[in-house]
Amino acid sequence: MTAEIIDGKATAAELRQKVADVGAEFRQKTGRAPGLAVVLVGEHPPSAAYVRSKVKATLEAGLQSFEHKIPAETTTEELLALVDRLNADPAVDGILVQLPLPKHVDEQAVLTRVDPDKDVDGFHPVNVGRLSIGLEALVPCTPLGCLKLLQKYVGDLSGLEAVVIGRSNIVGKPMAQLLLEANCTVTIAHSRTRDLPEVVRRADIVVAAVGRPELVRGSWIKAGASVIDVGQERVEQPDGTRKLLGDVAYAEAAEVAGSITPVPGGVGPMTIACLLRNTAVAAHRREGLPDPEGL
Numbered sequence: 164m165t166a167e168i169i170d171g172k173a174t175a176a177e178l179r180q181k182v183a184d185v186g187a188e189f190r191q192k193t194g195r196a197p198g199l200a201v202v203l204v205g206e207h208p209p210s211a212a213y214v215r216s217k218v219k220a221t222l223e224a225g226l227q228s229f230e231h232k233i234p235a236e237t238t239t240e241e242l243l244a245l246v247d248r249l250n251a252d253p254a255v256d257g258i259l260v261q262l263p264l265p266k267h268v269d270e271q272a273v274l275t276r277v278d279p280d281k282d283v284d285g286f287h288p289v290n291v292g293r294l295s296i297g298l299e300a301l302v303p304c305t306p307l308g309c310l311k312l313l314q315k316y317v318g319d320l321s322g323l324e325a326v327v328i329g330r331s332n333i334v335g336k337p338m339a340q341l342l343l344e345a346n347c348t349v350t351i352a353h354s355r356t357r358d359l360p361e362v363v364r365r366a367d368i369v370v371a372a373v374g375r376p377e378l379v380r381g382s383w384i385k386a387g388a389s390v391i392d393v394g395q396e397r398v399e400q401p402d403g404t405r406k407l408l409g410d411v412a413y414a415e416a417a418e419v420a421g422s423i424t425p426v427p428g429g430v431g432p433m434t435i436a437c438l439l440r441n442t443a444v445a446a447h448r449r450e451g452l453p454d455p456e457g458l
């Protein structure tokens with residue numbers, strides 16, 4: 164069997180177009196476009212690159228972008244003061260503080276300071292709690308993007324066995340909540356899991372989010388399973404070039420899986436599209452408008 168390739172790039176482009184349409188309608192109703200503020204602390208090159216692509220996608224969807232690049236030496240207090248200003252700014256519907264923050268900054272204090280209604284990353288404890296008890300929440304972009312891919316390529320997920328590898332607050336835990344809400348039987352595996360290959364072999368859906376290049380082998384995948392690869396690591400190849408690798412040994416897994424996301428072009432583009440989606444949704448909720456349909 165050769166797996167169907169789950170086209171994250173195309174699916175993300177569709178979602179970004181929907182956000183653009185919804186944003187234009189929002190602008191007609193309110194006289195302004197939904198606004199996203201992105202905060203980048205320091206010069207960490209990969210973070211700077213991600214922020215550039217976020218700003219570009221924001222502008223291309225016709226949303227308003229507020230970019231705050233501040234020095235690496237910024238203190239927690241100064242960052243909290245910036246978050247307070249963004250919380251109070253009526254033109255800002257979404258706030259994203261790019262992670263990782265410099266080590267001297269109290270990351271949890273900063274994430275908890277973001278107004279939960281503007282928390283388009285879904286990292287605030289209020290949104291984490293709301294997701295976990297099934298209330299309306301802002302949901303983290305990467306797991307939301309993974310869910311959207313599964314819904315498009317698999318359809319109804321009810322009753323399926325899902326194995327999430329990785330238990331981070333950003334991907335693994337919220338991914339498990341979303342799959343549970345979609346009526347999957349969910350297992351969260353991690354570095355201490357006994358016999359990980361055997362656990363993964365049960366899965367109809369595998370979400371790999373551990374940050375270990377090509378950890379998941381083709382022999383671990385049940386025939387016909389859907390494989391979502393969240394990993395993105397640049398790894399030096401024997402010929403000296405650097406290649407972006409996922410957490411799944413793609414060529415092997417594609418021989419047995421029913422469908423699989425490539426890296427790049429899978430989950431990554433969906434993360435950014437879902438950020439725009441969350442910004443549009445937050446804008447509607449803040450204005451007392453019903454949630455836009457089809458997002």
Ligand SMILES: Nc1nc(=O)c2c([nH]1)NC[C@@H]1CN(c3ccc(C(=O)N[C@@H](CCC(=O)O)C(=O)O)cc3)C=[N+]21
Nearest residue numbers: 213259260261262263284427428429430431432434435
């Ligand atoms: N507060 C916060 N929210 C985030 O959502 C957040 C963050 N901090 N810090 C860093 C991670 C990483 N992240 C990615 C987004 C898109 C791609 C993406 O589009 N990747 C391309 C490849 C890009 C390349 O070639 O390097 C792809 O998969 O096709 C990757 C990674 C969001 N993050």
